Every structure is written in structure tokens, then in C-alpha cells.
Amino acid sequence: MTSTHPTLVGHIGAVSGAGVSVRQSPTVDSGVAIIGGRSYRIGQVGSFVRIPQGYQNLYGIISEIGAKAIPEPLRETVNRGERWMTVQLVGEIIGASFERGVSQYPNVQDEVHLVTEEDLAQIYGSDALGQVTIGRLANAEGIPVKIDLDKLITRHCAVIGSTGSGKSTAVSSLLRSIASGSADEGGPGFPSARILLLDIHGEYGTALQEVSKTFRVNPNPGEERLDIPYWALDPTELFAFLFGRLDDRALSMILDQVLDRKVQYARTKKPQGIDVASLTVDSPLPYSLKQLWLDLIDPEVKTWDDKDRQVPALIEAGDAAQLKMPKYKLHSTNNTAPYANHIGVLGIRRQLDQMRSRMLDKEYDFLLHPGKWEPELDGSATLDISHLLASWLGHDKPLTVLDLSGIPSSVQSRLIGAILRIVYDALFWGRLKPEGGIRRPVLVVMEEAHRYLSGDAEGSARAMVQRIVKEGRKFGMGAMIVSQRPTEIDETILSQCGTFVALRLSNSSDRSKVQAALPDSLAGVVESLPILRTGEAIVLGEAARLPIRCRIALPSEKYRPSSADPEVAKNWSAKRDKEDYENLAATWRSQNPRWTSK
């Protein structure tokens, strides 16, 4: 008789929509079943059950157990000692492969069986090309969990979880698994992957060392210097940073000057692909910021020796290279010589002073003095934007880590916008080229996304990411949003993420963001988010066949991101080393955590 089959857990009592009420069989009252030498716990919320229907098997997830699972009309019978559970149908296996959705409903009194590891392997164990192993099933660690790489990238994804839930470990494990195969499975991985990681805290450089190339403002040995040439930025954005508030008239005059310089450059250097007639101020062509500064400040401070304003009352000429202001005689106030200048004055004296101090500030060297990308005073630069793209996207490693930890946080969100713009524009226009996004898709991983993708964040990062998540699919650009505060992330962006990797989330409003991405019948799965173990995640959405609770594969100790919590108790009870606060202060001043005295 079938009722003695060891995997039997109960019979269906009622069917309604996607939900099925199951009366637990008295044979499994102990709560444990031993099948094929393995013991299974029966009736765990979130675990799967199988409902055989002749040739096909329906699969469902247990969402509720106990009194609430009893169908309404039977509530009175609870004293008979019956146990009930609610199961949400999720898919079926016809023949060999698993598919979402069910083609027929089960009927009352149909048998409900426990799902064994063999069954699970059939659901999750696809060996088709393009599957990435991200970890192992939480309640059956023998089974690797694979997700669909194509969907993960083209439909975008979000990795979310409270601080300390294992987010950065999960991200680095996933990226490593993509780049070089999974840690415990081996496998070839995807050596030609192109992943750009915006690393806000500088955690990933060492964790992904041998599969990545790291760019940093203060590079360590083996890393490259991070340069973001100012002239590749949207000039409006750049001037908002350099000048602060500016009235519209002055801004448009300055933009005209920048355009003139770009046209001049295009005429003399004749870079490929530029049509002078259709050149705009946004075109990524170099111009000298130092020369622009001198040319702008001159009329502001100029005085004249004669009333017709023909003879400048110059004492000492300015010097663009040194950012030295020209010196003029002080104007008089009673309408005698020297006369104040009226020609070409924009009234931006204060703004230009701020621009100068920004240009002298070492913190902004990566942007305003970008190494070989810094143009000479005549506007010619040693390296072009093509070299920048090649260094970020064209090297031999699958991963590029842009370590933004050395960048002042006041400009971080603007710069992220600028980086995304450079990459987006290049891939968008170059989509048909062998280096473009269709032939070599790019995944952009954005750490701490709530900082620059929130509704009120300044800078263009949010607008850029909105474009990527809406249109990136068409030319091979995917986004991975990593955040601990999904509530703060712009609604449009989050709703475009097809796949969620949700780690432990305690905040209920953050949880509701994940819930919103799920059909109602599976919402129960999300309720387990606050009690996930560290490193455990629920993967749901396009890339996962089913909402999966899994343990992310843990990279070996040396490959973990350097964001592990400090060991307070251990360090507070340990004997103290010799301390030198001069060193601490010097490190602070140098703004380089790895500073050492010479």
C-alpha cells in the first residue's frame, strides 16, 4: 500500500487557487523521516513537497503549519489531533525538467510526499551552459544551487541584507564563481566575463585579487592608479562641483568657452569620429582646466590705465600652469585711473577662487590632475579616452575593481555618475563593435547603492542607473545593486531588478521591498528573512527557478572581503602594542590608510 511509503507526509484536504491544505499523515507524527539513510525533518516552513499526479509531479513550498493552516470549516476538529499545513504550488516536473507554474491542480486526498535530495537535484541541478553555482541549499547542503547567468545580468539584480549579514562575502563569492568557477565545485567559470565593481569601502581588492585588476587613488603595489579625467565628465556636473552655485548666464558663458576649446582641439588634432559641426560641450574631448581658469579670472580682476580701457594696468601677468592670478593695479573708486574692467565680466570671482583651491587640493588629483590624461595648456593630452576605456574594460582579467575609498565622500556620488556615464556612453554607441556590450556584455556592481541611488542623492548617478536598468539589456549592460537599505533606493531602479539575493534583513520596511517583487502566494518565504543565518540568502526572481534558500559558498579565508567585524572582546582583552599617535595623525593627513613613515 502506498500510504506506507516512507516519503509520504500527508493527504490533500482542500485546494484553493495556488494554495493547498494538507492533512499530515499520522505516520509522520514523530517529525522525522529516514529515507535512504538520510534523516529529513518533516514540515519545515520553506521546504518543498512533491504531489505526484501520474506522469507529472507538482511541487510546492510549505508556507504555514499548525492551527492557521487548518481550513476554516474544519477549525472545530482540531481537537481530534489532526495536523495541517498550507502548501503553495510553485511548479511541476513533466518528464525530466522543472518548470514554473502548474498545468493541473491536484485533487482532494492526493498524496503529498517529502522531497528527497534526488528530487531537489532534479529541480536545481541543471547542467546547461550559463548556470552559475552560488552556494548550496540551506536544508540539503549536498545540493549545489545554480542560477541562470544570462537572466541574472540582462535582467539586473539586487543583493540586499542588513549590515553583517554577509553581503560583501556573498558578492565576492558570486563574482568569483562567475569569473573562475565555484569555490567548491571547480568548473571553468567565465574567463571572458567583464565585470566592473564600484568598491566604495575598498573591501574587494584583496578578496578578488587574482581574478581582478584594481584601480585605486593611492595604489598599492600591483594596483593601478585610478584616474578619472575631468574632461570626460558632463561639464555642467563638473562645474557644479568646482564652482558651487553659479547663475545661469555665467554658466552658459563658461560652457561656451569650453565648447570653443573642444572645437579648437577637434580642428587641430582631428580625432577620429568627431564631426566639428555636430560637436557638443558634452563630447569627451580634452581641454585645459588651468588655462580655462586663467582666462576666466582675468576679466574679473582686470583694471585699465586709461578711460577708454585700452591700456591694461598690469603689474604682473598670470601663469596658468602655476595657477597664479594676474596682478593689476587696484582700481580707484572715484572715477579716476586705474579703471575697473567691464568687459566680459561674469561676476564669478568667488567661484573661481573655489575652483583654484579645488585644483590645488591633493584629494582631487585623480580628477583634476589625472596623470597622463591631464591636458597641456593648449589642450592636448598624452592619453585619450580610448586608453581609459581599454584600461578599465579591456584588460586580461574578468573583473575590474574601481576602489573609490580614497575619494572624498562629498564628490563620490557625482563621480560614480561620471564613471557610469563614461562606460554607458561608450558601450551604448559602441554596441555593435567587438569591444561593445553586445559581444562582450558588462556587469556593473554597485556597492552601498543607497548612498548615491536614493531619491535625493545629488549628481547624475541615479539617472544613469535608471537608464542602465531600463535600457541596458539591449546593448549588454547589466547592473547589480548592493545595499543594506533597499527602502532608500530609488523605486524605479529597484523595481527593474529581476533577481533578488536577499540576505538577512531585520528592518520590516526593507523586507517589504523584497516581498513586493514576489507573487503573493510565495510571500511566506520572505517572512523568514529576519531569521536567516549569516551567509544564508533567499534567491528569487528571474535567474532562479524557484525562490531558493541557500548558503552562499564561503570563499577561503584569504579571499574574503576585508569588511569583517573587528573582534572587540578579543582586542579589548589583549595586551596593547606600542602605540604612536603621531603615526595615526600622519596617516590621517596623508589620507592613505597604508601610509608609513619613510
Place this chain on the structure above:
Amino acid sequence: MERQAVSSSNIVAVGYDEDLQLLEVEFLNGSVYQYMNVPSVVYTQLIEASSAGQFFNTHVKNAYPTQRV
């Protein structure tokens, strides 16, 4: 820009934008002029001067670039 009335024989009111260092002066005949790169201290002196018109004539009028609004 909000302008503040001053007592003077030829100026009605003055306004100032600290961010843009822009001084706006409204004259009795109805015309409004903007003076650029004016430090905030000059503005303070102007509105505190016993005779705004006189201060304006000696310290602002010919000293800063101007445009009519």
C-alpha cells in the same frame, strides 16, 4: 532677489546674493543695476551707511563691473 529699502536721495532699495556676490541696486528713476564680485562687507557697509547714496557713489559705482537688469 529680495531688496531692502534704504534711505537715500537716489536709491530706493538694494539686494545682495552672498553666493553669487551680486549686488542689486534699484534707483529712484526705476532702473535696476547689478554689480558683480561685490564682497559682502561692502554690502553691509552700504546698508548701514548714514547716506547710502553717498557710499554707493564713492565705493561701488565705478569700482565694480555692472549690468542693467
